[in-house]
Amino acid sequence: MTPATPRPPIDTSRPHSARVYDSLLGGKDNYPVDQAVAEHLPAEAKTGARQNRAFMNRATAWLAGEGVDQFLDIGTGIPTAPNLHQIAQEIAPASRVVYCDNDPIVLRHAEALLISRPEGATDYVHADVREPGTIVEAARKVLDFDRPVALSLLGLLHFLPDDEDPYGIVRTLVATLRPGSYVVLSQGASDVNPERGEEGAAEYGKGGIRLALRTRAEFARFFDGLDIVEPGLVTAPEWFHGSDVPRPEESGLYVAVARVP
Numbered sequence: 001m002t003p004a005t006p007r008p009p010i011d012t013s014r015p016h017s018a019r020v021y022d023s024l025l026g027g028k029d030n031y032p033v034d035q036a037v038a039e040h041l042p043a044e045a046k047t048g049a050r051q052n053r054a055f056m057n058r059a060t061a062w063l064a065g066e067g068v069d070q071f072l073d074i075g076t077g078i079p080t081a082p083n084l085h086q087i088a089q090e091i092a093p094a095s096r097v098v099y100c101d102n103d104p105i106v107l108r109h110a111e112a113l114l115i116s117r118p119e120g121a122t123d124y125v126h127a128d129v130r131e132p133g134t135i136v137e138a139a140r141k142v143l144d145f146d147r148p149v150a151l152s153l154l155g156l157l158h159f160l161p162d163d164e165d166p167y168g169i170v171r172t173l174v175a176t177l178r179p180g181s182y183v184v185l186s187q188g189a190s191d192v193n194p195e196r197g198e199e200g201a202a203e204y205g206k207g208g209i210r211l212a213l214r215t216r217a218e219f220a221r222f223f224d225g226l227d228i229v230e231p232g233l234v235t236a237p238e239w240f241h242g243s244d245v246p247r248p249e250e251s252g253l254y255v256a257v258a259r260v261p
Contacts (some may be wrong), residue, residue, distance in 0.1 A: 070144065071088055097251045137138060170222050181260040186253055190213035227258055
């Protein structure tokens with residue numbers, strides 16, 4: 001594991017977005033403060049967490065099938081099988097994966113659960129997405145940035161309000177990628193079911209977590225200068241390739257995969 005910042009103790013008195021997400025997925029690695037937030041969120045939040053995870057599975061499999069064998073996953077969350085490296089290495093065993101999150105509980109689980117196949121490699125960077133330079137510097141120990149890398153920020157952008165410069169953070173990260181790399185993003189929507197979105201933001205806010213839902217047009221700005229691949233910027237259940245067709249369902253989560261030209 002690669003600690004980019006000192007390892008802080010786990011604060012069980014305040015909810016954390018990674019642990020709330022784990023609770024929404026039915027995980028056990030969370031605390032009463034996280035469960036309290038999850039329990040009061042609209043039902044769509046649990047659906048969105050599941051849809052986000054399923055999108056990660058499909059996008060990773062597609063990228064590995066396209067020949068991508070390096071992945072930088074920021075905002076990893078608590079390990080939940082199948083993890084990204086397991087999906088990628090099932091298709092391309094030599095894949096190299098670097099995970100990053102800022103929740104100490106993710107760090108505690110990473111060493112035991114994020115185990116690479118012998119042909120490939122995995123590493124974990126304990127750092128905050130607001131430190132993009134630090135993350136990339138640490139990731140270079142495992143990933144070769146002179147070759148294509150798939151950068152993913154899934155279920156993370158809606159926890160970065162505009163005053164934290166999320167567009168600048170994404171631009172900084174993308175600037176490190178060579179042509180032929182990919183960017184995989186998801187974002188909670190503000191213009192699909194606004195009333196439910198406001199309700200969810202209010203519940204997160206009670207736990208001290210700011211939620212920044214965005215319109216489709218606002219989400220599209222993250223892909224400025226990139227080539228969005230088919231099926232385009234869609235809701236999570238609508239993103240698929242070939243015969244891998246998920247069941248039709250409503251979603252308040254926008255997703256897209258784009259190529260660095």
